[in-house]
Amino acid sequence: MKVALAQFCSGIVPQENADRLCQVMSEAAAGGATMLFTPEMTGLLDRDRVRAASAIRDEAHDVVLLVARREAERLGIWVQLGSLAIRASDDPDGKWLNRSYLIDPEGEIAARYDKIHLFDVDLSPSESLRESAAYRGGQQAVVASVPGATLGLSICYDLRFSSLYEALTNAGADILSVPAAFTVPTGKAHWEILLRARAIESGAFVIAAAQDGDHADGRSTYGHSMVVDPWGEILLDLGKGEGLGFCDLDLAKIGEVRSRVPAVANRKEFAQPAKPS
Incomplete structure (x- = not known):
């Protein structure tokens, strides 16, 4: 499978981000990609x-989302739209969703995933970040069929919670x-080491499209969109700057690695320790 990764510096105007996505989708299809992966908050940061x-x-x-669906159908390409900020009509508190989409080559939404782990942190006595103040966390891990493989969805801060990836690989x-x-x-x-750890423990390819640069809202992001193979080797690192990269995935490598190190097959359930008194 040939995949493409888009590294964006998304801004505060959704239409501008949509125009950028449209261009990148055309480039990915022209480059022969089966599937394009985009970063968290592709539509608005x-x-x-x-x-x-x-x-x-x-x-x-x-x-x-409308542009992604239209262009996926026009170009005949899969799109893993990293995430969008979406208004949830069924939330009484008016919270938004940080939602990832898998779009098929007919422009249909094949899967949705709402970010489970929200980034709530105290950076200093005077500064804190509370993603949960504006976003409603997801409750459901999600896998979906793609050509020749099964894709497990996650978003950004989820990367720090290995139990999610265990659940995804247990589901195929x-x-x-x-x-x-x-x-x-x-x-x-932590970016590279966590991505490689998730790949190694899962015996899976990890595809991580990232934001990079100095954004219009004042924040700076790290970049280095990556593809890591099931052995933990880095196949692609986009470094710094906006751009598009391609990578050929040898899906047979998954079975080879899981045979050599059968960690997924050898997983065991066990009783949790009691906290010391």
Whole structure:
């Protein structure tokens, strides 16, 4: 399978991001990719939640999702739309969804995944980040069939929770998607090592399309979109800057690696330890 990874520097205007996505989808299809992977928050990256509220739409009216579906059908390509900020009409608190989409070559939505692990952290006594203040966390792990493989979906901060990837591979996933918008400090410290760890423990390909650069909302992201094979080898690293990369996945490598190190097959359930008194 030939895949393409788009490394974006998404801004605060969804139509501009949609135009960029349209261009990249054409380039991916022209390059012979079966599937394009895009980063977390492909459609809108804006930490000013008052301003973002005026741009976030429900699924039926999100301009980036509409463009992705239209172009997928026109080009005959799969798209793993890393994530979009989506307005949830059924949330009494008015919270949004950080939702990932798998779109098939007919332009249909083949799978949806809502980010389970939300980034809530105290950076200092005076600064904190609360993703859960604006977003409703997901409750369901998701896998979906793609050509020749089963894809497990996750988003950014999920990467730090190995139990999610255990659940995905137990359900048959042999490719894991990790779209992200890692900050520069955490990206330098943990991005590569966590991606390689998830690939090794799962005996799976990990495909991680990332945001990169200095964004219009003032944040900076790390980049280094990657493809890691089931042995933990890095097949593609896009480094810094917006761009599009291609990688050929030898899907036979999954079975070879899982035969050599059968960690997935050897998993055992066990009783949890009691906390010491």
